Amino acid sequence: EIQALVGGGGGEEVPIAKDKRAGYVWVAASKTAAGARKKYTWNVDIMAPLAPFKQAADNTCDVCGASCTEVLYEFRCYRRLRGAAAAEAVERRLHPFVSYISKECGRGLLGAQSELSRLREHLYRVVQDGGEAAVETLRELWQYANKAQQRVIKEELRHFARAESGENQRLPQLRAAEKRFGLLHARHEDAFRAVARSVAPVLTARDLAAAALRRAVERDRVPRDDYLEQVATCLQELQPLPVSRPPLPKDCAEESLRLLVKALPFRIELFDSLEGLPRVFEPEDETAAITVQLVFLPGCGQLHALAGSKVPRETALAVKEHKANTLALGRQAFFRAFSASGKRCSCKAEDRRIEVPELGNRVVTEHMQTVLENISWPICFSRKNVQPEDMPTIQAFPLGLVLNYCMGLCVSRTVKLWPNLTSLLTMFIAQDHPDFRYTTIQLNRDYSAKLHVDGNNHGPSYIMAFGDYTGGQLWVMDEAGPTELEVTDALRGWPQLRIGERVRGRLLDIRGKWLKFDGNTPHQAMPFEGHRISIVYFSRKGFVKIPPEVHEHLTGVGFRLPGEENLAESTVRSDAPQAADGEAATTEQAAQSAAQGASDAEDDEVDEDEEVDAVMREELDSSAWRARNWADVFRERLGLGDTEAGGDKDRPLGMCLFGVPTGAPIFALQDLLPGASCRLLSMASVVSPALRFCRRNCRPEHLSSGNFGPERGIRGAAHCEIHHKSCEAPSTE
Known part of the structure; x- marks a missing residue:
């Protein structure tokens, strides 16, 4: 009836309509004595319930439109006056429209908070107070909360830890968890990879997953979890295990661990940062030989292994020998499923069917497209700099020179698996651009690379796309270009392009035609519909250090490798200061950049078909993890001393914040101030959110706006937000 009134066009306003409610x-109707005049109230507790209507269809809430099982209440309204009209003495009368609304929906109209809304406010006050008491309060709330309340707690904690404060959302939770459990691995992982960290390289994540899923299938307990189904599919197709994107549901991790301990003698203790005791998973019919501890962060939905919790190699080997039959059956089960599925044959068999024209004959574009459409594409999970946010994995692989964690610069395994494909691709570019030099060919299928910079390219690149698709142009940054895109991630070598800023560029059509461009300039593949394949030829940094055997192998399959004469073509940008006169980099600088690339390990060029040494991967993880003692070093540089050592607690300290409103400087203060032997005398900032945050968390004696200049702000010689007057703080150092 309400929808009919709203759409009737009779000219009468319907107050209960969604876009009109706020205007009233x-x-x-409140409870009154029999025969008394009807009265109306804002108090939810004294509302008068109505008797059910005879017609079941009439017992419908006018707000949610659902047939309510609870009773309805009578609601009336009057016009809300704003501005000058509110100041005039105007007689207010109830609108003739009568609404029948349930109690739950009516609470909001009366301005009463729901239980979940009160819980959100309580969580905000608890988090703002901080300290150990806040942690205990959160644990108690979590213990007695129902499922709906636990969902609200997770959402709010995830919101409080988001990057609005200038940090990655997981870092505050990691720091809090590390105070309790010790140092954690920086990478969040799925259950199989997290457990495999303790027993690698004796047992791999694939071994653990295959054994666990085979045991589940054997007992007719096929997992219904979406992630475990993806794991089973990847094992059957001989692909890398899928990457579990946060937030990872806790029940998903628990299901994986439950299957694992039924197949292998592991005792796994799963800690939760909101719970006291761990959840223990143990084998039912044998004694556990290996104990592994994991930590789950419910605020951001991430699973982490404890750093340094390495099982002795002898113990891992003993378990591998004891369960050799179980591990072998797991591999055989999934290999048989893969072979019988008929989804694809081996790479070498596919490569033998590729026709390579004789020397001197031309490779036509249609033949190249047909070959690329009929090969099996591996799943890639390492190129995070190009991977779209809505795709957990992409289809891509490199041919040619790659950097392996163990062997350094080497020939990719794909060159050995696809010799005919490699020869065809080298002939394809040589017939049109015989003078172009390159070390690597990157092949991509059916994904739009997000805005990025190729951090491992030395000079120019050539690109071509194939397929039946619409859209899919290549966007390259150009200040004179007509098309604008928003910067969504930090771009290496381009610190002036900040996240959220819009930049101009050109759209270039690359379907069936060559395009020469600079991969060190921000670029992006535009969205498309259909099927799209692209090939990119480029020179990788570090080519001056190619081992002789690698140089010989690549040259033998048709690669035209660059030499020292190509060093001057470098377009690599760095964050280091450039020459004042704007001249191009010298040959010596280019050589230094090219040589340095041999030791850089970037996430957009790792060859996933190579065996990666687990020890070296752990070293790379630890080297990328931030220093823990930075606050101590900074206090020592400032000469603030140590509080426990009896430093001067009255030593003044002045701070002036620049940059983002509530960013890294403020979180740095939270690490810096507790151990500093000083009192925070004055602070200044140019934005009001930072001022509010500083006043609440850092508690300075003077807090002023930096609108009058940093010198006056740090002296406290501006308007003080604490004393609400113009005051000047004592001298600070």
Whole structure:
């Protein structure tokens, strides 16, 4: 009836309509004595319930439109006056429209908070207070909360830890968890990879997953979890295990661990940062030989292994020998499923069917497209700099020179698996651009690379796309270009392009035609519909250090490798200061950049078909993890001393914040101030959110706006937000 009134076009306003409710003040009929005049109230507790209507269809809430099982209440309203009209003495009368609304929906109209809304406010006050008491309060709330309340707690904690404060959302939770459990691995992982960290390289994540899933299938307990189904599919197709994107549901991790301990003698202790005791998973019919501890962060939905919790190699080997039959059956089960599925044959068999024209004959574009459409594409999970946010994995692989964690610069395994494909691709570019030199060919299928910079390219690149698709142009940054895109991630070598800023560029059509461009300039593949394949030829940094055997192998399959004469073509940008006169980099600088690339390990060029040494991967993880003692070093540089050592607690300290409103400087203060033997005398900032945050968390004696200049702000010689007057703080150092 309400929808009919709203759409009737009779000219009468319907107050209960969704876009009109805010223009009225709502009241509900209250409980009154028999025969007394009807009264209306804002108090939810004294509303008068209505008797059920005879027609079941009439017992419908006018707000949610659902047939309510609970009773309805009578609601009336009157016009809400704003501005000058509110100041005039105007007689207010109830609108003739009568609404029948349930109690749950009517609470909001009356301005009463729901239980979940009160819980959100309580969480905000708890988090703002901080300290150990806040942690205990959160644990108690979590213990007695129902499922709906636990969902609200997770959402709010994830919101409080988001990057609005200038940090990655997981870092505050990691720091809090590390104070309790010790140092954690920086990478969040799925259950199989997290457990495999303790027993690698004796047992791999694939071994653990295959054994666990085979045991589940054997007992007719096929997992219904979406992630475990993806794991089973990847094992059957001989692909890398899928990457579990946060937030990872806790029940998903628990299901994986439950299957694992049924197949192998592991005792796994899963800690939760909101719970006291761990959840223990143990084998039912044998004694556990290996104990592994994992930590789950419910705020951001991430699973982490404890750093340094390495099982002795002898113990891992003993378990591998004891369960050799179980591990072998797991591999055989999934290999048989893969072979019988008929989804694809081996790479070498596919490569033998590729026709390579004789020397001197031309490779036509249609033949190249047909070959690329009929090969099996591996799943890639390492190129995070190009991977779209809505795709957990992409289809891509490199041919040619790659950097392996163990062997350094080497020939990719794909060159050995696809010799005919490699020869065809080298002939394809040589017939049109015989003078172009390159070390690597990157092949991509059916994904739009997000805005990025190729951090491992030395000079120019050539690109071509194939397929039946619409859209999919290549966007390259150009200040004179007509098309604008928003910067969504930090771009290496381009610190002036900040996240959220819009930049101009050109759209270039690359379907069936060559395009020469600079991969060190921000670029992006535009969205498309259909099927799209692209090939990119480029020179990788570090080519001056190619081992002789690698040089010989690549040259033998048709690669035209660059030499020292190509060093001057470098377009690599760095964050280091450039020459004042704007001249191009010298040959010596280019050589230094090219040589340095041999030791850089970037996430957009790792060859995933190579065996990666687990020890070296752990070293790379630890080297990328931030220093823990930075605050101590900074206090020592400032000469603030140590509080426990009896430093001067009255030593003044002045701070002036620049940059983002509530960013890294403020979180740095939270690490810096507790151990500093000083009192925070004055602070200044140019934005109001930072001022509010500083006043609440850092508690300075003077807090002023930096609108009058940093010198006056750090002296406290501006308007003080604490004393609400113009005051000047004592001298600070």
